[in-house]
Amino acid sequence: MRLHKKDDPKHLIQEVLEKPSNRRSFLKGVSIAAAAGSAALTAGCIPDAEGTGLEEARLRWQEFFKKNYRLMSQEEKEQTVRRLERLASIQDQAQLQIGSEPPLEKVLFGYAFNISRCEGFMECVTACVKENNLDRKSNTQYIRIFEMEPGQLDPGTGDGQFYHKVPVDHKFYTGTQCFHCENAPCTKACPTRATWKEPDGIVVVDYDWCIGCRYCQAACPYYGRRFNWGQSEVPKEEVTPKQHYLGNRKRPKGKMEKCTFCIQRTRKGRLPACVEACPTGSRVFGNLLDPDSEIRYVLKHKKVFRMREELGTDPKFWYFID
Amino acid sequence: MSAAQKNLRTFLVDAIRWNVSGGIGFQIFRLLLFIGMGVGIYAYSFQARYGLAVTGMNDIVSWGFYISNFTFLVGVAAAAVMLILPAYIFHDPDFHRVVIIGEGVAVGALVMCLCFILVDLGGPLQAWHLIPGIGIFNFPSSILAWDVLVLNGYLLLNALVPAYILYCHYRGKTADERKYRPFVFLSIFWAFSIHMVTAFLYQGLPARPFWNNPLMGPRFLASAFAAGPALIALILAVIHNSSSYKIERTVFNKLRLIIVVSAIINLIMLFSEIFKEFYFPTHHSSSAIYLFFGMDGHNSLVPWIWSSVGVNFLATLVLAFNPGKNNPRVLLPACGFLFVAIWMEKGIGLIVPGLIPSPLGEVVDYLPTWVELGVTLGILSLGITVVSWLIRTALIIEQDYAQQLQQERLP
Numbered sequence: 001m002r003l004h005k006k007d008d009p010k011h012l013i014q015e016v017l018e019k020p021s022n023r024r025s026f027l028k029g030v031s032i033a034a035a036a037g038s039a040a041l042t043a044g045c046i047p048d049a050e051g052t053g054l055e056e057a058r059l060r061w062q063e064f065f066k067k068n069y070r071l072m073s074q075e076e077k078e079q080t081v082r083r084l085e086r087l088a089s090i091q092d093q094a095q096l097q098i099g100s101e102p103p104l105e106k107v108l109f110g111y112a113f114n115i116s117r118c119e120g121f122m123e124c125v126t127a128c129v130k131e132n133n134l135d136r137k138s139n140t141q142y143i144r145i146f147e148m149e150p151g152q153l154d155p156g157t158g159d160g161q162f163y164h165k166v167p168v169d170h171k172f173y174t175g176t177q178c179f180h181c182e183n184a185p186c187t188k189a190c191p192t193r194a195t196w197k198e199p200d201g202i203v204v205v206d207y208d209w210c211i212g213c214r215y216c217q218a219a220c221p222y223y224g225r226r227f228n229w230g231q232s233e234v235p236k237e238e239v240t241p242k243q244h245y246l247g248n249r250k251r252p253k254g255k256m257e258k259c260t261f262c263i264q265r266t267r268k269g270r271l272p273a274c275v276e277a278c279p280t281g282s283r284v285f286g287n288l289l290d291p292d293s294e295i296r297y298v299l300k301h302k303k304v305f306r307m308r309e310e311l312g313t314d315p316k317f318w319y320f321i322d
Numbered sequence: 323m324s325a326a327q328k329n330l331r332t333f334l335v336d337a338i339r340w341n342v343s344g345g346i347g348f349q350i351f352r353l354l355l356f357i358g359m360g361v362g363i364y365a366y367s368f369q370a371r372y373g374l375a376v377t378g379m380n381d382i383v384s385w386g387f388y389i390s391n392f393t394f395l396v397g398v399a400a401a402a403v404m405l406i407l408p409a410y411i412f413h414d415p416d417f418h419r420v421v422i423i424g425e426g427v428a429v430g431a432l433v434m435c436l437c438f439i440l441v442d443l444g445g446p447l448q449a450w451h452l453i454p455g456i457g458i459f460n461f462p463s464s465i466l467a468w469d470v471l472v473l474n475g476y477l478l479l480n481a482l483v484p485a486y487i488l489y490c491h492y493r494g495k496t497a498d499e500r501k502y503r504p505f506v507f508l509s510i511f512w513a514f515s516i517h518m519v520t521a522f523l524y525q526g527l528p529a530r531p532f533w534n535n536p537l538m539g540p541r542f543l544a545s546a547f548a549a550g551p552a553l554i555a556l557i558l559a560v561i562h563n564s565s566s567y568k569i570e571r572t573v574f575n576k577l578r579l580i581i582v583v584s585a586i587i588n589l590i591m592l593f594s595e596i597f598k599e600f601y602f603p604t605h606h607s608s609s610a611i612y613l614f615f616g617m618d619g620h621n622s623l624v625p626w627i628w629s630s631v632g633v634n635f636l637a638t639l640v641l642a643f644n645p646g647k648n649n650p651r652v653l654l655p656a657c658g659f660l661f662v663a664i665w666m667e668k669g670i671g672l673i674v675p676g677l678i679p680s681p682l683g684e685v686v687d688y689l690p691t692w693v694e695l696g697v698t699l700g701i702l703s704l705g706i707t708v709v710s711w712l713i714r715t716a717l718i719i720e721q722d723y724a725q726q727l728q729q730e731r732l733p
Binding site for chain 2 (some may be wrong): 028054064068071115137144146154155156157160166173176185188189190191192193208209211212213214215217218219220223225226227228229230231252253254255256311
């Protein structure tokens with residue numbers, strides 16, 4: 001049985017997706033789409049392959065010509081994340097919730113790492129890989145943990161490939177990741193402004209605006225950036241569905257990515273995955289503008305230092321000693 | 323065809339006609355270049371499908387063979403100024419006859435530069451994000467944005483000035499010097515700027531101590547003004563031997579002087595750099611140690627750089643002392659060796675060790691894959707095709723024009 005075009009639920013969904021809308025009509029549209037979708041389900045009417053092919057082509061076309069994320073209005077941001085969600089459901093049959101939450105007011109994120117407490121268990125690395133949907137094929141990791149000899153501080157002198165039982169006596173452990181520099185060399189280098197520092201201090205990449213020249217990677221003195229040399233692969237059952245446009249969403253091949261302080265979590269008031277996962281409590285994260293935060297306590301009462309201070313990059317990542 | 327019938331359309335048609343005709347040797351040469359380009363397209367198709375994962379690059383060595391060749395070819399393009407300066411500014415009659423060849427080489431080198439950048443991009447389809455207006459151009463903050471600007475500007479200058487002069491000559495008229503002279507001046511400054519800006523691309527990165535070195539820009543210029551004229555001398559010799567366009571001996575003698583002076587300055591600066599790195603090695607010297615002596619059992623570049631330095635030194639000595647008394651059988655191979663030695667050093671010998679060891683101290687080796695080699699072969703074939711088309715067109719027009727001038731002088 002063919003439905004009349006106007007009543008076709010698939011057609012309705014498309015109309016909703018393409019119509020420019022404000023927040024209210026958007027919410028209304030979502031409810032219509034949900035209704036239409038459930039109608040389609042109950043009717044057992046599976047959209048035919050040719051129709052979704054057309055829709056996919058249209059969505060990809062719109063995605064190709066979209067603006068830099070920073071130039072989008074909040075409405076355009078919502079449209080693009082809806083398109084990305086729809087594309088994920090067409091291409092990978094994945095039900096994702098991609099967010100576009102703006103930075104919180106009066107928040108500047110900072111991070112501290114306790115080198116006297118870390119014991120090199122690498123729970124943080126595992127949690128980060130899982131949370132941020134990092135490529136399992138090339139084994140991409142944002143966090144590096146180094147086993148250090150006493151008397152050294154620069155991770156460059158440590159062993160970043162250790163594979164044995166930890167902790168080892170007379171060694172200590174230190175970690176690196178993107179330091180979200182206030183004076184970031186990477187954002188200065190980017191020829192298309194595809195990477196920038198958000199008002200809450202997080203250095204982000206617009207994966208769809210990046211052209212993949214890798215100049216930022218050459219400019220980073222901390223090895224904080226990773227490139228998608230091929231198409232990233234994450235087993236479907238392991239995908240973290242709660243995502244952010246600037247965070248853990250699927251990265252296309254040929255684009256730069258990096259630690260975002262788990263922007264999809266921290267902008268909703270949660271802790272980054274690495275902080276939550278750390279079994280020794282070596283990782284401290286919080287709002288530098290809040291005088292009562294733990295990070296401020298650490299900066300005030302502990303002996304802290306930063307990596308390669310002499311470069312003037314002003315990282316928002318401190319190391320400290322108990 | 324009379325001058326009145328000659329217009330832009332016949333100019334283009336004639337240029338194509340001259341370039342598809344030619345002897346059997348020329349046709350084989352053309353066929354080989356086509357095969358080279360075909361290999362390049364085939365290799366690139368893998369990169370387009372699987373991404374840059376099919377290259378030898380990784381998160382530590384994030385720039386490889388493509389960017390190395392790009393960096394070197396910017397120098398070749400800039401070196402055309404060594405012919406333009408004496409020809410247009412000092413009105414050197416010898417160089418006036420060959421300057422067009424230098425400009426053709428510059429255009430070909432720039433086309434190759436832009437292709438190398440394009441194939442190195444992870445998202446070539448997003449390259450339009452660089453175009454001001456429809457994209458965002460991070461100017462003046464990003465040196466890469468400056469580089470895009472100066473390279474395209476230099477390409478325009480080096481293509482349009484000769485095109486104007488040739489078109490006038492094609493129609494049997496003299497080119498109006500007042501019209502093109504300002505652009506010639508501009509292109510001289512521009513030639514220095516393309517190489518300085520490309521050096522600043524690396525020099526401006528405190529993250530990479532091997533590159534973060536104020537000698538980088540001047541050394542780029544010195545090496546370019548040695549390698550570029552060496553290549554042009556070779557091309558002039560080929561033209562001299564395979565066409566009716568004869569090049570004066572004095573041109574080669576003057577080119578030899580330019581090459582020798584630049585090559586010696588280049589070697590002095592190389593010595594100065596080596597002294598700084600090895601007299602009192604700091605952790606900023608680790609890239610140089612990796613390059614010249616190897617590190618942690620990784621030493622793939624050690625034979626590469628020592629052969630480059632050795633050949634460079636010997637070729638410079640031969641060119642300086644001129645043992646064959648201007649014998650081209652001695653000087654031309656020396657030019658060839660010098661060119662290859664500088665390519666080895668200013669290409670892979672500069673880019674790859676800058677990224678090794680990684681900022682976190684990890685040492686890996688880099689080897690280009692067959693895809694990178696194939697794509698590079700394709701781009702080189704394209705560049706040589708462009709150069710040969712431009713030079714062939716230019717020389718036919720110039721010869722006809724010279725004949726016409728001679729006829730006019732006769733009563």
